[in-house]
Amino acid sequence: MHEFIEFRHREAAFIVATERFDIVKAAVKGIRRELAAYIDAFPDFLRAMAPLEELPGEPPEAVRRMHKASLLVGVGPMAAVAGTVAQMAAEAARTEGCRDTIINNGGDIFLHVREEAYIGLYGGESALSGRVAFKISPEETPLALCSSSSKMGHSLSLGNCSLATVSAGDASLADAAATLAGNLSRDPASAREAAERIAGLPGVRGVLILIDDSVAMAGELPELVPCDDSRIRARVLRHPLSHSSRDGC
Template sequence: MKRHFREFHYKEAHFHILTSSWDPVTEFILSERLRLEAFILSHPLFGESLEPVSISPADKQPESVRRMIEASLATGLGPMAAVAGTMAQLAAEISADMGSPETIVENGGDIYVDCREDVTLGLYPGRNSPFSNLALRILPEFMPLGVCTSSGRMGHSLSFGDCDILTVFSKNASLADAAATLGCNSIRSKEDMEPVLNRLLEIPGIEGALAIRDGDFGAAGRIPELVKNSDPEILNKVSRDETSNFQ
């Protein structure tokens, strides 16, 4: 099935979106980002902290902030670790509310999928990785689903680990995004992979996770079917931006 995506960019955020409700979805992304930016201006620690922050319940919180705080508390990371997954899911929910029969929102490698037919997502652990031809086949019964990926070796995001990619699956994309960062931060050697993946599964709401580091592959929990990626255009579809170190 051929699906057609459109791109939407706002500052450092780069979206690929499949929806029949383009205008409401992109208008929402812009308005929610502006609400988030205004909140950070009045609560600068929220945008800077690498650990959970205390926000008074009396402070009016945008929905994105509320979800990011929940993911932060669940993983022990700063709330901004969940921003991309949060925005992807919120945008996808608007698409579904507007009646779009299929929705996929990808935000810098963090994805929310809600489709009636199978969706195949390529994994990209690096051009020279022995696993560069892997993809995930997500069946309708898995969806809606957040699929969020972090890397200690590619991209501009802060990472304290040394892992090609770590991907987390959850119905909650905010949680999946923060958990992917947590897992990737924690893997610095082959020996770290299994205990880190198992630790992620202990977080309520995490369905499964996989990690690739050099020639090693690990997975835990419920993950989509792994298939061969036969898309000849895969390198042109890898998420990147002008500050990424993508090769």
């Protein structure tokens, strides 16, 4: 069973399962430091609500990944920030020999595992909230599951959905695509249209949108399993923070 550690860095809250927590924590700090320096030099990167045609200066790796995802999806580059940080931190641990890492950056998750993992769905007042989870097999990873919501969290969303979750092999893409899915979903009909549109993006595996009492799905998603079995419920990764924490990253 995965053992999770919590920590916070600036405004971000992380839940991490890894053999190399020291590497993950250092990577998060380094990635965010480089990103902050770039934004200080080029503040339009932070404010952009649409893709930038080109990147000024010498952008760090995180900025390049966010820019690539924004161009593909059609949203501002900051829509991809949490997923990008999660994946790059997991990659840093893997480079140091860690073969089992899950990083949840405020609901944007990247995982590369050697045993099954369960990722819970939490969509406010939705009937499915807290009742089902994605069952992730090692063969499905590396995998990103990134989410956006109009009713939870601090991220800007222009839609009206409880939860929009996108799966992809690339977390920058999944994060940006989840933002677009949330923006496009105002009612069940538009959510169905949004799901089909997002699933058609190159690199996206699948999408799930919870809105009112309806569920819109498209593409290929991990298996959904009920959480009524206590053995499964004990293994579900949750957010917000609910395990013993280490603060002050």
